[in-house]
Amino acid sequence: MNKIDTLFNRARQLRLYGLTAHWDEIATQDWVPTVIRWEEDERSDRSLLRRMRTARLGHFKQMADYDWKWPRRIDRATVEELMTLAFMKDATNIVFIGPNGVGKSTLALNIAYQALIRGHSVLFRTASEMLGELAAIDSDSLLRRKLQYYASHDVLLIDEIGYLSYSNRHADLLFELISRRYEKRSTIVTTNKPFAQWSEVFPNAACVVSLVDRLVHHCEVVAIEGDSYRFKEANERSIAQRQQRASHQSGETEPAS
Structure with a gap:
């Protein structure tokens, strides 16, 4: 041509x-x-x-600012490979597992942002926001349309599964959504609970095993261990403020020459 x-x-x-x-x-x-x-x-x-x-990604720390030395355990090579978006070719999911404040959401948001700037459709929701919205819909047709909306994005990032507990209806809705996306589009999840404890997040829900099975069948699981970086930053700010106040008070009490 x-x-x-x-x-x-x-x-x-x-x-x-x-x-x-x-x-x-x-x-x-x-x-x-x-x-x-x-x-x-x-x-x-x-x-x-x-x-x-x-996408509603909001503000988040860029990868260049992520402190790789802070977590006691993290597979940096896997995370950097995920940033290439190769996982999207076969609709692989990603699950970040770790305690509060170790950067799960930061890493997930950076991967989602890479997908966004490379032309893919992306949607970010916290688990409580998304499941609360779906559970509040009492029209079958409206619920189907909303589920299709969540299912249609190339990358769906569901943040903070495990921080609250949910009813059987919430569990069924999440299972339905994961099933609609299964082997079609990639879902990214952050959670502070290992999969063995998801029955605590969705107590008495019969679909929990099937939900986890669908989610992890084609999945990269990134486990992060460490202490809260937010707590570290807060502690450092507190120390700096105390030192600043002590320095100011010391200057005020110096005798005049």
Whole structure:
């Protein structure tokens, strides 16, 4: 395919019908590649902004700022491989397991952001927000549409499974959603509970074993061990503030010369 034909196909994909209708007249003009590139760039930018609003990732620490030395245990090589998004090719899921404050959400959000900027549709929800919304719907047709909405995104990030306990209805809804995405699209989950303790998150729910089975069948599980980094930062701030106050008070009590 020659350069002119390539430009024509790009213009047709952009639905620039005015240009394609008069292609024989303008195909060799020097400005045509520039106009097509401008249109492609503008649409790409608008698409990214739209997907970012939909994703609702919020503010999060970038990978460059992540302190890999803080966790006592983390498989950095696996996380860095996940950042390449190769897992999406076969709809592999990701589960980050670890205690509070070790960076599970930070890592998950960075992977989701990589998917977003590479053109994929992404959605972020906390487990309580998503399951509460679904459980409150009393219309079957509306519930089906909402489940399809959650199931349709290329990457769905469900944050903080395990911090609250849920009813059987919540468990059934999560199972339904994971089943809809199973082997079709990737789901990222963060949890502070090992899978053996998910029965505590969904007590008495009959579908817990099946839910975990569907989630982990094609899955990268990243276990993180360590103390809370947020607690470390809070403690450091507290020490710095005490030192600052002590220094200020010491300056105020110095005798005048």
